Amino acid sequence: MTSPAHRRRPPTAQQFVLGELRRAITSGQLKPGAPIRQEALAEELGVSRVPLREALKILEAEALVVHEVHRGYFVARLSLDDLREVYRIRQILEAEAVREASGRLDEPTLAALEAAGHDVEKAADAGDVSEMTAANRRFHFTLYEAAGMPRLARLITTLWDATDAYRSLYYTEAGNRGHVVREHRAILDALRDGRAEHAVHLLDEHRRHAIRALEEVLRQT
Numbered sequence: 001m002t003s004p005a006h007r008r009r010p011p012t013a014q015q016f017v018l019g020e021l022r023r024a025i026t027s028g029q030l031k032p033g034a035p036i037r038q039e040a041l042a043e044e045l046g047v048s049r050v051p052l053r054e055a056l057k058i059l060e061a062e063a064l065v066v067h068e069v070h071r072g073y074f075v076a077r078l079s080l081d082d083l084r085e086v087y088r089i090r091q092i093l094e095a096e097a098v099r100e101a102s103g104r105l106d107e108p109t110l111a112a113l114e115a116a117g118h119d120v121e122k123a124a125d126a127g128d129v130s131e132m133t134a135a136n137r138r139f140h141f142t143l144y145e146a147a148g149m150p151r152l153a154r155l156i157t158t159l160w161d162a163t164d165a166y167r168s169l170y171y172t173e174a175g176n177r178g179h180v181v182r183e184h185r186a187i188l189d190a191l192r193d194g195r196a197e198h199a200v201h202l203l204d205e206h207r208r209h210a211i212r213a214l215e216e217v218l219r220q221t
Helices: 013-026 038-045 049-061 080-102 107-126 129-145 150-171 174-192 196-220
Strands: 065-068 072-075
Touching: 013 038, 013 049, 013 129, 013 150, 038 049, 049 065, 080 129, 080 150, 080 196, 107 129, 107 174, 129 150, 129 174, 150 174, 150 196, 174 196
Parallel strands: none
Antiparallel strands: 065 072
């Protein structure tokens, strides 16, 4: 976990712990199936067990952690079937978001997409998985939120939250990071040209590449 001295704390201890835990999980620092040792973690973050337990309950509701009786909390682990189902539902919902967003993309939104894409490339070159994960999320949700359908965006967010830990594992391989960069460029080009269906197709391919790599990770674990 990153030392709390390196970041400005949010307004409450619970928010601070929640942010640190979520960051550790989504960056792959805490891997799927890893135990969350509350006493050591509370000491490391300089907080009591109370905000830590509150944060864990929130993460459990988000399906990022699971609680096992008499054993404690663990980072959630997905089966292959779970992962395929999440990605299939994402395919359906994200296609709708892209189609709706395509007619609403103005220059500021396209510029924000380009900036997020640049941040993905910079992080990929540096091998910074945590920053790449965050920048990748900005890229995609800039597009999905442009659809002007907040309920749809929230549904997609829930699906992303469930698989962020696996996405970071995908980014550990330099070849996979290169795939992501090239695919983002192609998606942005299609959106700038107003080719919504081509962008949907490219996003389908983007997810397929990820799921193939993640299937191999899950088989190994």
